[in-house]
Amino acid sequence: MTDQSEHARTDQTVVEDRSRRLVYDLGEGTAEMKPLLGGKGAGVAEMIRIGVPVPDGFTVTTEACVATMESGGTWPDGLWEEILAHLDALEQRTGRRLGAAERPLLVSVRSGAVMSMPGMMDTILNLGISDESVVGLAEESGNPRFAWDCYRRFLQMYGEVVEGVPGHAFEDEISALKARRGVELDNELTVEDLQELVDTFRTVALRHTGQGLPTDPREQLRRSVQAVFSSWDTPRANVYRRAHDIPDDLGTAVNVMQMVFGNRGDTSATGVCFTRNPATGTKELYGEFLVDAQGEDVVAGIRTPRALAEMEEVLPDAYRELLDTMARLEQHYGDMQDIEFTVDDGKLYLLQTRTGKRTAAAALKVARDLVAEGVIDRSTALRRIEPAQLDQLLHPGLDPEHGEKPLTRGLNASPGAGVGTVVFDADTAAERGDAGESVVLVRWETTPDDIHGVIAAQGVLTTHGGMTSHAAVVARGMGKPCVAGAGELQIDVEARTVTVGDTVLSEGDTITIDGTTGDVYAGALTLVPPRITEDFTAVLAWADDVRRLGVRANADTGADAAKARELGAEGIGLCRTEHMFMDAERLPVVQSMILAETTEERAAALERLLPMQQADFEEILTAMSGLPVTIRLIDPPLHEFLPDLVEQSVHVQRLEEAGTTGPELDDARELLAHVKRLSEMNPMLGTRGVRLALLYPEIARMQVRAIARAARAVRERGQDPHVEIMVPLVGFDEELRRMREVVEETWAEEVPGDDVPHSVGTMIELPRAALVAGAIAAHADFFSFGTNDLTQTTVGISRDDAEGSFLGAYVEAGILPGNPFASIDVDGVGELVRTGVRKGRDTVPDLKTGVCGEHGGDPASIALFDEIGLDYVSCSPYRVPIARLAAAQVSLGTS
C-alpha cells in the first residue's frame, strides 16, 4: 500500500467533506434542505424562492458543524475559504464591503438548528462594524447615534458570546454612565456617550480576555462562526435537547445575513408574530413589535413590546405588507407560522419563518380549522399533532367557578394551572423540584440558562416579557402553565420576596398561577379534572378511524375504569388486584392472611378479603360493560405487604433497649421473624407472580372466586362483563398449565353454566417466556407483554435502583439513547416481544396479544408494537388519547 492510498483511507471523512459544499447562498436553498441548512436557513431560502423580502446572505451547513465537533473543534479543510468566497460574492451583490469606511456591509451571524431550539444558541448582530465603518454607517444613514448604537451593541454581543466576557460587565458600564449622565433609558444617551461606551467596552474586554477583541471583521466572523458551532454543545443546549428528545448529532447551521436595521429610528421596528394564536389556535392577530429596536430586544423580553395591532398606526405600509406575507406563508406551508421581521426605514424584511410552536389545545384547533378551511386533509392534520402533547390537555386546571380573587394578573402566555411554592432562581427550582416539591419559578424574565429550572417547575411566572418572550415560548413547548409580564409584582431577589400591593410572598410560600387567564393567586387553589373539548373529541375520532391497533387502559378502580372509557379506552388491559390490598382498611386483613400459621387461619383471612375484592371487581366490570377487562392475579412478593425489614429491626432494637417485655416485644419479634423469612435479596426476581400463586393456591382461588362472583352479580344487573384472567410472571409452560387448572376449576365452581365470557392468559414479562412462547401459548387464550418487567430482566436493570443511579448518567453520557423504561429498547426487549408474538401465534394462530407496560402509552414504542402486529396496547387512562393518536399516525405512515 502506498502512502497516498493510506492517507486517502484514514482521512476519508475529510475527503468526503471536500466532495461536498459546506456553504450555500440563501438563494440556492429550498425548504427540503432543512437537514443541511437548518430550520432558519431553509426557511429563509424558501421565502426567497416564493418572493418574500429577505436580506441577502449565505448559510454554513450543519455538516460543517458536525465535522468540526467530531474533530474536536478543527474546521473541515476548505471551510474558511468557502465562507470567504461567499462573503466576497455577497459584497459584490450588495455593493458593500465588510468593515469598509464607505458603504460598509454589516451582517448578522445566527445559529439555525434542524429542530428549533428557541434562544438556546448564539447570535451576533452588526458584525462588520469597526472604527472605520462606523463612520461610513453614520454618514450613509445620516444618523450617527444609530451607527454608534450599532457599534456598542456589536461589541457587547460579540464580547459576551464569542469572547466570553460576562454580560453584566457591559451592562454595569451602561448603568454607570446613565447614572453619571442622570438619564434612565438607553436611548437618552448621546452619540458622545455611545462613543465613550465603545471605548469603555474595549477596555472591559481587554480586562476580561487579557488581549482585547480582534479588530479585523473577517477574524471576528471566523470566531463568530466557531462560537455558533460551539454553542451546540453548551449545558443549556444539552438540557434542552434531553427535554425535547432532539438527537445530539444533528449540529447547527450558521446563517450569515446582511443586517437590516430595526433600530434606525422611528421608521424602523422589529417584531415577532404568529399566523394564529399559539396558545388557543384561534385565527387572530398574534404578535409583538418594538419601534427603534434590534431583533433580540423583543425575544429577550428586556423591553415589554407592543401588540402587533398597534403597528397599523405606526408603520401602516409595512403592517399591511406583513399581514399579506403572513397569509402567504401560512398558505404556502399549510401550517401556522412563527415569523421574525424587521422594518428598516419603512421597508419590511422577513428574517425567519418556521412552524409555530403551539399548545396542545391550539394544535387541535389549528388542525381542525385547517382541514375545515380546505388547506390540508385529515391525514396531514393527524400527522402534524405531537401525541405526547395531548398530555397537557388532560392535566387538571382551575375550576372556572372557583370565585377566588386574584392577587394580580399577567399575560396568559401558556395555558393550564400550576400550584407550587415560590422560588426565585432556576437552581433552587431544579433542586427542590427534583426532590419532589411542587415549585413555581418566579423571575423577572427567564433566560436560556434557566431551562433546568423551568423543567423542574409546575409553572413559570415572569414580571417582564410578553407572549413571545423566552419564558412563554419554552413553557408552551413543554405544556407548562406560564403567566408572563405580570408587571405589578416587585421581586426582591436579595430578600427572596415578591410583593404586590400589601401582600409580601417569601420564597417557600405557595401560589397558584392560571396560564389560561393570566391570573395569579396566593395559596393553593383546588385543581379540577380537565374538560374534554370538541376539538379533542373530533380529532381523536379521526384517529380512531384510521388506527389498526386497539387501545386499552390500565386501571385498578371503578373510577379509573370510567375515566379510561371516557378517554376512549376499548377495555382494560391490566387491572392490578394487589393495589386493592394496600387500602388502609384491608392491609391488616392481608397481613393476617400472610402471617397465618395454619391453613385455617389463612382461609379465614381470605374469606374476609373475598367480598372486598368482589366489590372492586363489580365496579370495574360495570364501568367496562361490553368491553374486555384483563384482571391480573396477585403479583408482588408478600413482604411488600409487611413492614420494612430495616424499620422493624430498628423497632425491635428500640423495644429491647427500652426494656420492654411481654406481648409487645414478642409480637414485634414475631413480626420481624416473618419479615426476615419473607424478605428477599432481589424481590424483583423472587417469590412473586405465578410462583406465589402456585405456593399458595388458596390466594389465587379466592381472587378467581371474587372475579367470578362479581361477573355473575354484574351480569344479573343487566351488564355485560367480559373477564380475562391473567397469570403473571410465567416462565415455564407447566406453571401456566397448572395455574389454568386452578383457575378453571374455581371458575366452574362459581359459574356452573359457564354463561359469563371469560378467558385465561398470561403476562409475557420474562425473557424465557418470550423464548418459549410456543409452549406457553398452548395453555393461553392471550398474551399480554409486561414490558416494564421484561425490560428489567432483559437489560438487567432494576428500575427502582437505576433511575436514580447509573441510568441517568448513562443517558446523560450518551451510552444509552434514552431511558428504556420510557421508550422501548427496540433491539433487545422489542426483539423478544417480536419473538414471543411469532412463537405464540405459531401455536395458536388467533392468540390475542397486547402490551400492558408503560410503553403502551409511548408513541415510539407504539410504532414498534403496531409493526410487530400486536392487537392492542394498554396504558394509563390519561395516556389513552396519546396512544389513540400515535396508533393512528403509525397506520398513516410517515409520508
Next chain:
Amino acid sequence: MTDQSEHARTDQTVVEDRSRRLVYDLGEGTAEMKPLLGGKGAGVAEMIRIGVPVPDGFTVTTEACVATMESGGTWPDGLWEEILAHLDALEQRTGRRLGAAERPLLVSVRSGAVMSMPGMMDTILNLGISDESVVGLAEESGNPRFAWDCYRRFLQMYGEVVEGVPGHAFEDEISALKARRGVELDNELTVEDLQELVDTFRTVALRHTGQGLPTDPREQLRRSVQAVFSSWDTPRANVYRRAHDIPDDLGTAVNVMQMVFGNRGDTSATGVCFTRNPATGTKELYGEFLVDAQGEDVVAGIRTPRALAEMEEVLPDAYRELLDTMARLEQHYGDMQDIEFTVDDGKLYLLQTRTGKRTAAAALKVARDLVAEGVIDRSTALRRIEPAQLDQLLHPGLDPEHGEKPLTRGLNASPGAGVGTVVFDADTAAERGDAGESVVLVRWETTPDDIHGVIAAQGVLTTHGGMTSHAAVVARGMGKPCVAGAGELQIDVEARTVTVGDTVLSEGDTITIDGTTGDVYAGALTLVPPRITEDFTAVLAWADDVRRLGVRANADTGADAAKARELGAEGIGLCRTEHMFMDAERLPVVQSMILAETTEERAAALERLLPMQQADFEEILTAMSGLPVTIRLIDPPLHEFLPDLVEQSVHVQRLEEAGTTGPELDDARELLAHVKRLSEMNPMLGTRGVRLALLYPEIARMQVRAIARAARAVRERGQDPHVEIMVPLVGFDEELRRMREVVEETWAEEVPGDDVPHSVGTMIELPRAALVAGAIAAHADFFSFGTNDLTQTTVGISRDDAEGSFLGAYVEAGILPGNPFASIDVDGVGELVRTGVRKGRDTVPDLKTGVCGEHGGDPASIALFDEIGLDYVSCSPYRVPIARLAAAQVSLGTS
C-alpha cells in the same frame, strides 16, 4: 365428525396401547428391550438367551405401568387377560398350578425399573401359597417347616406391601411368640408355631385393613402387580429419582417368576455378588450369601451374611457353577456385573444380573482393566464412566499417616472419609444437614425410607449389614463414605447414644468415619486433599485425546490456579478480582476507597490496593504460565463491601439509645448514610459490572494497571503470561466500546511496547447481550457466557432467594425438570447462548467463546455447549476432570 372418529381421536393413547403387547415371557426378551422390560426383566431374558439357569416367568412392561399411572390407576384394557394367559402358559410349562394343593406354583412379583433403584420399590415372594397349596408344598418338599415358613413370609410381605399393614404389626407377633416359646431365632420356631403365626397374621391383617386379605392367589397377583405399579410413585422412590436424575415418566416393569427357594434347608442358600470389587475395582471375589434364607434377607441387612468365598465349602458345586457363570456374564456384557442368585436344594439359579454400581475409583480401575484385558475399547470405557462420579475422588480423605487410634472398625463399604455429628435417624439427619450442619447417620442398618437422611449426611455408619447391604449400595452410588456392620457399636435409640467399650457418644458428638479402611474415630480428624491415582490420570488422558471442547478453571488465587492446572485445566476462564478485595487486611482499604469524598482520597486508596492486586495476579499468571488467564474487572455492587444495612441501622439505633455522642455516633451515622445511599432494592440488577466501571473508571484503571504490571513482572521472570481482560455485565455495545478504550489506554501506558499478549472481551450474562451480540462483538476479542447470571435474568429467578424458597418446591412438584442453576435450561438460557454465539461470530468469525458459569462443570450442560460450538468451558478446579470426561463423551457420541 361422527361420534366414532371423535372417540378414536380422544382415546388415541388407549388405542396405541391395544396395538402393543403388555406382557412378555422371559424367554422372549433381549438385553436391548430394557426400556420396555426394565433392567431386571431384560437381564433375566438375556441370561436365558445365553443359557444361564434362570427360573421361568414373564414380564409386564413398563408401558403398562405408565399407561396405568397416566389414567390415574386404571389398567389398560386387556392387561389382566394378557397376564392370565401368560400365567396359564407358565403353569403349563412348569406343570404346576398357582394355589393348587398338588404341585403348587409359587411365584415372586418384583419391580424392575429401567434404571436401577435398589430397594426403592416393592417385591412379593411366595405368591401362590394358600391353605391348600401349603399342604402340597409341605408334601412335595418333605419339609413342612419350610412350607409354613413360606406361608408366613408371604402373608407378612403381601400384607405389608400390598395391603398396607404396618410391618411392625407382624414383627411384634413373631417377637411375642418367640418370647412365649422362650426361643431367640426365627428358625427355632416349630411348624406348629408357624401355623399359629399364619392364623395370627390373618387376624392382624383383618384388624388393620378391616376386611382381611384375599385368599384367591390370582386376586393376590392382580393386587401385587398394582402395588408394584404404585410403588413407582412413593415418596422414597421420588426422592431417589430426584437424587439420581432419573426421569419420573419411565415407569417400572413387573417380573413374575417361578419361586426357587433358598430357604429349603442346608442345601439351599441365597446371595448377592459382584464380578469385581465395586469399592476398588479389583478383580476379586466379592459377594455374600446366607444359607437357608430367602432373597431379601441378604439385601435388607437383617442377618449379617457370610463372605462368598465360604460358599466353596458349604455348596461346592453350586459355588463352582456360580464362578463360571459370573465370568460368562461379565464377558458377555463387557462390564462388571451385580448378580443375585439362589441355590435351591443344591441347584443354582440366577435371579438377576445388572451392571454393578461402583465407586469412582472402581469405575476408573474397571474401565482401565477391561481395556487392558481386551474386553472393551477405550471409547466404550470412556462412555461408561459417569463424569459426575469423579467428584468423589477429588474430595479430601484422611491422611494415611495420621496416627490416630480408631474407636472401632467395620466393613469398608464405601470409600472416602466423613466428619460430622452423630445423628440416629434420617429425619434428624435431613433437618440438621439441610441446615448446614455436617452429620454422620448412625443406624443399625438403613432402609429405603432413610434415603433423605443419607442424602443429607456426610457419611453412613451401620452396626449391621454387609458390603451389599442397603446402606453400602446407596452410599457407594452417591459417593459418600460408608462403614457398614461395625458390630461392636451398641446403639441406644431411646437414650440417643452409641457405645463402644467405655466410650459413650451422644447425638451431636462429632465422629470421623473412614470408608476406605472401615475405621471409626471419635472427634474430627483432619482431612487432606486427595491423591490423584494412576487410573485417574490414564483415563483422563484418553478423554483429552478425544474431546474437542477446551476445559479451563475458575480460580481467584495462585493456589487455586495451581490446583486447577494439576487437574488438567487449560487456562483460567474466570478470575474474580473482587474476591481479592474481601481479604480481612484489604477490606478497610476497599471501604475507604468507596467512602472517599474526593477524587484524591479515592485515588490514594486505589494506590494502596494496586500492589496487593498486582501480587495476586503475579501468582496466578505464574501458575498458569503459557496458558490464557481471563481476569474479570470488578463486578459486585459496592455495598457488598460495606456493612449490612439492617445491622448498621440497628447499630446506630443502639448507640443513640445508649446516649452515645461524639465521633463514634457521627462515624456510625455517616457510614449508615453511605450504606443507605449505595443499598439497592435488587442488587442483582443494580449498579455493578461495567456500570460501576463506567461510573468510577479509576477503579477499572487501577485493576488494569495491576494486571499489566503483574504481566510484565512475570514476563521479566521468564514466564509466559497470556492475559484476557474481561468486562462484566455488558448489555449495550457502547458500554464495551467505552470500557475497552479505558482498558487499552491504561494497558498502553503500562506496557508501552505491547509485548505481553493481551486481549479484551466481555461476559455475556444478560439476555440483551445475547440478543445484540453482533454489535457487542465488534468491540470484543472473546465472549464468555456467564450462565449463572444469564439464568437469573432469563428465567427471572434470584438464586439467593429462590433456592431456599419456591425453586425447591418447583422441582419437587415437577414444575421444573431440575434446578436450572445446576443444569442449563436448554430451551431458554441455552437458546440465548446459541443466539449469542451465532450473532457474535457473524460479526467476528474467529471470536473466541466460552462459558464460565457453574454449568461449565455440568455434563448435561457441557453436551449443549459442545453442540453449540463453544471453544471451552470453565468450571471450579475440582470439576475440571468431570468436564474433561464429559467433553470426551460428547465427542464420542452416544453410540
